[in-house]
Amino acid sequence: GAGVSQSPSNKVTEKGKDVELRCDPISGHTALYWYRQSLGQGLEFLIYFQGNSAPDKSGLPSDRFSAERTGGSVSTLTIQRTQQEDSAVYLCASSFTYSGEQFFGPGTRLTVL
């Protein structure tokens, strides 16, 4: 596709379950970013990938959060043992180069009951 895509668009889960969120960046973009948008915290950075490596994981809120990227393309954000405070919109962005303009996907709305 022409833009960044994310799936699922909505996810409702029970507290304690694990969830996986997927991001397909724009083809050819080497940099990929995950952000989280919540009512109380605004938009906050989670993790950044250059190719398949993640030089900056500083924004991950706890060790329940992990992410990987394979083939320099698709990325998966995994949240283990979800908590209610994990409820938010998870946004993925990609850019052609490390310093380039970032383009965002539509987001995944996660609701933890």
Add this chain to the structure above:
Amino acid sequence: KQEVTQIPAALSVPEGENLVLNCSFTDSAIYNLQWFRQDPGKGLTSLLLIQSSQREQTSGRLNASLDKSSGRSTLYIAASQPGDSATYLCAGAGSNDYKLSFGAGTTVTVRA
């Protein structure tokens, strides 16, 4: 850590009026500044990117300026239309990393 502030938090104007949205940041060693638009329940649409060597960027009715010395960026939207109603976010990336630090946004309503 880059702190980004946007004032005002909300703005309502009649159609046709020019819009001025302000963004301030704490770290003058900013590398990129990007303006986004977000419609309710949607993702972010990139409007303009200003790199550190630039002072402004223009796209159609939009013009954004960057003054690193004063830590400010301004987004101007000329001749506003009801379709411009949305939340506008500015975000800065530092010189040592390129993760974006976001402001809280300005919610704009253009009245027909």
